[in-house]
Amino acid sequence: MTFHGMWAELLPIGRSSASGGYRRFAWTEADGDCRAWFEQQARGRGLTYETDRNGNQWAWLGDPARGDAVVTGSHLDSVPDGGAFDGPLGVVSAFAALDELRGRGARFTKPLGIVNFGDEEGARFGLACVGSRLTAGALTVEQAHRLTDAEGITLPQAMEAAGYDPDAIGADPHRLDRIGAFVELHVEQGRALDLSGDRIGLAGAIWPHGRWRFDFRGEANHAGTTRLADRRDPMLPYAQTVLAARREAELAGAVATFGKIAVEPNGVNAIPSLVRGWLDSRAADQESLDVVVAEVKKAAREYAATHGVDLDVERESFTPVVEFDHALRDELARILDTGTDLKVPVLGTGAGHDAGILSGRVPTAMLFVRNPTGVSHSPAECAAEDDCVAGVTALADALEGLACT
Ligand SMILES: [Zn+2]
Numbered sequence: 007m008t009f010h011g012m013w014a015e016l017l018p019i020g021r022s023s024a025s026g027g028y029r030r031f032a033w034t035e036a037d038g039d040c041r042a043w044f045e046q047q048a049r050g051r052g053l054t055y056e057t058d059r060n061g062n063q064w065a066w067l068g069d070p071a072r073g074d075a076v077v078t079g080s081h082l083d084s085v086p087d088g089g090a091f092d093g094p095l096g097v098v099s100a101f102a103a104l105d106e107l108r109g110r111g112a113r114f115t116k117p118l119g120i121v122n123f124g125d126e127e128g129a130r131f132g133l134a135c136v137g138s139r140l141t142a143g144a145l146t147v148e149q150a151h152r153l154t155d156a157e158g159i160t161l162p163q164a165m166e167a168a169g170y171d172p173d174a175i176g177a178d179p180h181r182l183d184r185i186g187a188f189v190e191l192h193v194e195q196g197r198a199l200d201l202s203g204d205r206i207g208l209a210g211a212i213w214p215h216g217r218w219r220f221d222f223r224g225e226a227n228h229a230g231t232t233r234l235a236d237r238r239d240p241m242l243p244y245a246q247t248v249l250a251a252r253r254e255a256e257l258a259g260a261v262a263t264f265g266k267i268a269v270e271p272n273g274v275n276a277i278p279s280l281v282r283g284w285l286d287s288r289a290a291d292q293e294s295l296d297v298v299v300a301e302v303k304k305a306a307r308e309y310a311a312t313h314g315v316d317l318d319v320e321r322e323s324f325t326p327v328v329e330f331d332h333a334l335r336d337e338l339a340r341i342l343d344t345g346t347d348l349k350v351p352v353l354g355t356g357a358g359h360d361a362g363i364l365s366g367r368v369p370t371a372m373l374f375v376r377n378p379t380g381v382s383h384s385p386a387e388c389a390a391e392d393d394c395v396a397g398v399t400a401l402a403d404a405l406e407g408l409a410c411t
Contacts, residue, residue, distance in 0.1 A: 016040065062138070104405075139363050193382065207373070208374070214324075239278065258298045261287065264285055375393050
């Protein structure tokens with residue numbers, strides 16, 4: 007099956023007819039359809055198919071028990087109303103690269119793996135990269151058991167409903183020990199390649215990033231009869247805090263976003279009793295990120311106090327800076343060097359990836375494919391067809407250089 011054929015099969019799965027975006031959340035029906043597609047692609051190519059204890063899917067050419075395996079892949083789940091490329095481009099390109107290598111008559115000297123990591127986006131349970139975190143031991147079983155979605159369904163319940171055994175989850179060091187190199191291809195989530203005029207880039211580092219929950223608690227009351235002076239309206243300090251986050255991010259050269267909010271009682275004619283907002287912030291270095299978050303918290307406390315509102319801030323997740331393996335990156339740069347002046351550019355990124363989680367345990371690299379608008383986590387996310395084809399060729403070259411004679 008060609009790249010186009012695979013792409014066309016995946017395209018309708020989990021797509022909202024209203025928004026045109028994807029809703030492929032972990033352990034839902036759409037996610038299950040994506041998983042069934044992966045298994046079918048694996049078996050159709052005569053690969054050995056397995057799911058690991060954390061529900062990640064693997065397809066093997068050669069026996070991974072031999073060790074020093076070369077693995078590529080990404081994820082198939084999405085953010086709410088996400089685009090078609092974030093995740094699936096890496097998985098489809100992995101199968102397409104294998105097909106290309108077989109077409110070239112490549113002789114594999116190392117086992118080759120293709121992986122679909124589960125629950126990368128964290129759209130349902132609020133924590134990103136759950137599949138790879140569990141496998142790498144970066145998320146404990148106890149922490150995973152406490153993850154709950156908006157309907158109150160826990161991660162174990164959701165896994166069980168999807169036909170997986172939640173009692174099996176946990177760190178899988180033996181599996182990671184067998185991997186000599188992991189390469190994730192991903193659509194770029196920014197415009198660096200578009201601006202430099204390159205189709206393909208290599209990842210340098212992933213910025214440190216985290217999520218913080220801000221609970222502003224005031225007093226619910228009638229929107230028509232309560233004098234302004236008598237209100238304890240948590241929406242006001244929340245709104246000021248959103249502006250403060252923008253200001254502090256600009257000052258630090260970082261990014262900070264309140265993109266999710268919950269309001270109680272959420273009535274159009276009621277002053278809210280609670281405004282809960284989630285801050286996502288990322289910066290090129292730890293120090294800048296610490297400054298941004300500290301300043302936003304300080305501002306939020308002051309605004310809350312001004313309005314007689316209580317504030318609680320809790321850090322829900324945090325991922326330190328990830329420097330990808332320099333030796334592997336240099337090797338890929340050599341492999342992808344076309345002999346012209348054009349070297350493959352090395353980019354930093356503010357987006358988290360399974361590759362970042364694995365990089366603590368396995369030599370890891372990432373290839374980025376140009377995104378002409380830089381838009382991601384939106385139905386407008388895109389990549390040109392010939393850039394995707396260039397991505398498949400680059401990935402095939404990389405895998406050939408790493409896993410073949
Ligand atoms: Zn992704």
